[in-house]
Amino acid sequence: MAATCAAPTDGIPKTVDKILGKYNSDKKWLISILFDIQNEFRYLPREALQYLSKKLDIPMTDVYSIATFYKAFSLTPRGKHSVTVCMGTACHVRGSLSVLEEFERQLEVRPGDTTPDKMFSLSTVSCLGCCAMGPIAVVDEKYHGQVTANKVKPLLDAVKKADAGAAAKKAA
């Protein structure tokens, strides 16, 4: 029991050290370091920030202040799949709000939140610059263009189906 509990916390300093090595433990790269930590854990774990604060000799308040200022960072675990709806002006005038609302209804979460089963995180972005294809939704880094409220459910179903397929393959 103790071993399984300790595993992730043991892993955090090691992972953070590895990332710090890449940046020569230089404070000026704090934002990039946070990016790398987030890439590893899909969010910024408290332990990682505390460890970082100690190693870089930056007060925890400053680390926290930066981690909460920039929208790219999340202090709570994100879901397995990410859904991002572009709310840029071009997408807005083409009806991105209806698309976002349909995602909210389907996933039963608000932007910035993750479904209780940790499968989907919903977020918005101000513009991805693919305005010709608007409204745009990005599901796990794949861009989908000309999304309408009607296309939302099939999009999510496809992700779930792919997951189920992968799970079945693994089981077999």
Added chain:
Amino acid sequence: MRIKNGEDLSKLRKSIMQKRDKNRRLITVCGGTGCRAYGCEDLIAALKNEVEKSGLKGKVEVKATGCPGFCERGNLVVIYPEGIFYQRVKTEDVPDIIKETIVGKKIVDRLLFVDQVTGQKVTYEKDVPFYKKQTRLLLGNNGIVDPTDIEDYIVIGGYSALAKALSTMKPEKVIEEVKKAGLRGRGGAGFPAGLKWEITRKAKGTQKYVVCNADEGDPGAFMDRSLLEGNPHSILEGLTIGAYAIGASNGFVYVRNEYPLAVQNVTLAVEQARERGLLGEKILGTDFSFDVEIVRGAGAFVCGEETALMASIEGARGVPKQRPPFPSDRGIWGKPTNINNVETWANVPIIIEKGADWYSKIGTKGSKGTKIFALVGKINNTGLVEVPMGTTISETVYGIGGGIPNGKQLKAIQIGGPSGGCIPKTFIDVPIDYDELKKLGGMMGSGGMVVMDEDTCMVDVAKYFLEFLLEESCGKCTTCRDGIERMLEIVTRITDGNGTMKDLDTLSELAEVVRDASMCGLGQTSPNPVLSTLRHFRDEYVAHIKDKKCPGRVCKALITYSIEKDKCTSCGACKKRCPQGAISGEKGKPYKIDPSKCIRCNVCYETCKFGAIKKE
């Protein structure tokens, strides 16, 4: 292999040209972010696969290029040497392209672009009106070069401006040339670039920095992304020339994290330039040394403001600081710093190469050169449009943009992002330059041009930008932090149908206070969307307040959905899709919507194939 000097660069260029067969068949595909949404990566893989399968490997090259800007028609394929232009190409079209065009030398008719005005099919890229009517000084190369290959940039004359500046011009002469060219900052405010450089050069201190601001946060603007991901070496060349002129030994490219491909391509470009001795110690064999670091933003719009951007480069919260001192005096880590945006830097090699006299012939008296606009929204040809300064809105929207889709009427153009304003269609013959736009209550901004038709609600547009700015205000100044929120409350009240005429006066008053009492550009320009819509579209505000109507049929509280009896075929599709169970009906009879259950989600409107859902 390092390039030792200018002569060595010319030799390299010649040897690359000789290596490449002019008559070889080349298939280029736009590999930009926009086209990735169309699946260009699969298309490129399929083309390469088909070339190999057809035994043409070595004879036909497939190349992913930067974004040429015609996003509406992606995927974009051009076949050289003829320049045959295929649009909306899908993976399924690949066998035909190889079999018919590459092997059989025939045109695949269905992939040609049809001119919206004449109805004629266009075979060659050079004849496509969308491109033909532009002046593509900067964008022109995007469709030719592979952004991941420095040789592609060198072969079109890349880095020769740098060689010219380093070997034949003193730093002061470079500044003089940029001043004479009349280049103004393309980031929004339009400050003369040469003057800024001169101030930074004259500032005291031995360590100086140059920065490329690629934190393109304006929603609806993506020209900087396109330049940085499509032709990153041109930006690095401009930045290096600037560093030489200013006397900077280090530079930064601060790029938005939402642009992963741009980050990837510019990072690779820096590595390649270092390998060739175009960055680093003793560039091109001279005494000038300069290197660049790439810094990723982390999702904060305010970091496009120069003092906030510098704070972010230092690894801190991106919060603006009071100016003066200006960055030219005290910038990154207290050292003199010169910041220009991507498009400004991209103009520099052209000015040095062709000369100020040539460059300053393009544009108007006060605004020289070209400007790239991101033409988006309700427009037929969405994409990037590069036109000489002084081109009218009408030429841009109708001549190049192909007008408004679905026979709708133009209502307004929103220029300059959240800092800009909405310009009504009555002003479409106004030439676009820095000064004219300012007179109309807009601003150039970074060049987002969002076209709005009759289905757009201008009060909703003001609300949209206020919501955006509320989210992005850093919170330092009370007027910006709280003023935007109060303005949003009022506008929301109006869109909910609960506004009063007195609200309009309060809104104007608040807007002026926020403008006058906020510290940075974000706060000072934040009321522009409200002020410009109040000025040009007051009647729409009044319609919301007095008639409880939304003329654009957008504001949910003021619209109702119903089913037109004579158009309804009672197919039941709307009922099936309605998330609220608000639609009832049976076969053979027209369906009905229960307004008390309807949440105006628009799903039925999108679902109905017969246009039977009425919004009013």
